[in-house]
Each structure stands twice: as structure tokens, then as C-alpha cells.
Amino acid sequence: MPRRSYDQYCAVARALDAVGERWSLLIVRELLHGPRRYTDLHADLPGVSTDILASRLKQLEGEDLVERRRLERPANATVYQLTRRGAELRPVVEALAGWGLDALGEPRPTDAVRTHWFTERGPSGEAAARTPETAALPGA
Incomplete structure (x- = not known):
């Protein structure tokens, strides 16, 4: 499925091209707490299908917002974590949380x-x- 774009030369539109798909900012919200395994992300995002979660993680990786990292033994697991650019979304997520708090x-x-x-x-x-x-x- 091709990625949708607003096709507008506008910083807001480009930002939404990167994180505007459903579930994307909620994945970022989860990763702001630190690296997470796929199963943990899925557990803390009730309602997201495994296909959508995998797709959004891949999209966020393509935008250089999320990266996969293999943990060494004894953990021997793969985790997802925010890149430096992804971590820069913290004030955006916090602003949305503050804005939505009254509602x-x-x-x-x-x-x-x-x-x-x-x-x-x-x-x-x-x-x-x-x-x-x-x-x-x-x-x-």
C-alpha cells in the first residue's frame, strides 16, 4: 500500500506525512518511556492489530523516528526505540496531552x-x- 501524503510544501503537512497516520503518535508516546519489545507495545496499545502495529513501526523506521535494536544475552530480544529525531517529538506529544486534558x-x-x-x-x-x-x- 503506497504511503499517503498531503503533497503540500508546508512543515505541518510534512510532519503529518511522518506521524499523522492512526496509531503513529501513540507508538511514539509508548517509546518515550524507553525501548520496548514488540509484544509490550502491542499489549499497551489495545485495539491496534498486529498488522497495523508492524506497518506503523516500519513507517516510523523509514522516517528515522524509530529504530530496532537487538539486545545482547541474556535478554536476547529485539526492542524498538526512538531515534534522536523521534525523541524530539516529546514536546509535541506533551502539548497534545495537555491540550486534550480538559476533554x-x-x-x-x-x-x-x-x-x-x-x-x-x-x-x-x-x-x-x-x-x-x-x-x-x-x-x-
């Missing part, structure tokens, strides 16, 4: 929840965990 509301019965998904920046600039339990607290 988050209460979890729906069908929503998957992972504690590491709920983060925001506190007044000191440090990341503070925001879970469904703490989100309801005053000042959270």
Missing part, C-alpha cells in the same frame, strides 16, 4: 487505561502522574 473527563466503561498514559506538567515543569483516581482530586 478527558471520566473513563468510559470501554476505555482501556494505563497509568503511564496520564501525565501532565506541574507548576515546576516536572511530570506528575495523573490517573483516573487523582484526576478527580481538587487541583489535579
